[in-house]
Amino acid sequence: MATLKVGGEVDAQCTRCKMNLAHTILAMVGPKIVRVRCNTCGGDHAFRGTAGLTDRPTKTAATRAPRAASGTTRAEKVVISFDDQLAGKDIASAPKYSPKDTYKVDQVIHHPTFGVGLVTAVRGDKVDLTFRSDTKTLVHGRGGVPVDRPAFSPPTNKQSGPADKPMADLPPEEEASAETSLPSGD
Ligand SMILES: [Zn+2]
Incomplete structure (x- = not known):
């Protein structure tokens, strides 16, 4: 060369x-x-x-070509359909979703808006629910009755009554913050 x-x-x-x-x-x-x-x-x-x-090797042909070869069998990535996930589940007796109830993974519930959903993950007071058209994260275990609380819920999450409200709902305490941010000026 x-x-x-x-x-x-x-x-x-x-x-x-x-x-x-x-x-x-x-x-x-x-x-x-x-x-x-x-x-x-x-x-x-x-x-x-x-x-x-x-x-820049032209390996696009090698990586993309298999689609044509295996186009008839589509066995590569089978997504389990929602119906398959619910197969074997007792949908008929699925409880209605309520934030006061506590749910566990693999449980089927019925949501008034989203329909039948499957609990796919539990994180403290949040549950991930897979519905037919979407996946939602909802709260649960807000009933204040720790009867059925999962053992792995964070210990810091003390539910001591009405003080459990999220901070975002409260108006910002501007007076207090303004006072503390002002220089004392001596
Ligand atoms: Zn040529």
């Missing part, structure tokens, strides 16, 4: 012939060949180097 220059010859992958063939260099940018003409088919195309030798 000595001097490559416009008008010279170079072996390159021809996009039409689909093989490595002698090409005439049509354009170069610095030391890089950017455009060539196939000596075999006469077609102009971007320089792609010889197969397997370029810094």
Whole structure:
């Protein structure tokens, strides 16, 4: 590989012939060949180097082609349908969702808005529920009756009555913060 220059010859992958063939260099940018003409088919195309030798190997064909090969069997990624997930579950006796109840993974509940849902995760007072069209995170265990609370709920989550309200619902105490942020000025 000595001097490559416009008008010279170079072996390159021809996009039409689909093989490595002698090409005439049509354009170069610095030391890089950017455009060539196939000596075999006469077609102009971007320089792609010889197969397997370029810094950008044309392995898109290898990674994307299998779709055509295995197109009839679609066994690659089977997503378990919502109905399959609910198969074997006792949907008929699924309890109505209530934030006061406590749920556990794999439990089926009935939500008044979203319909039948499957509990897929429990994180403290939150439950992830998979519904037919969506996945929702809802609260549970807000009844204040720790009868059925999961053992792994965080111990800091003390439910001591009405003080359990989220802070966001409370108006910001501007007086207090303003007072503390002002310099005392002595
Ligand atoms: Zn060609």
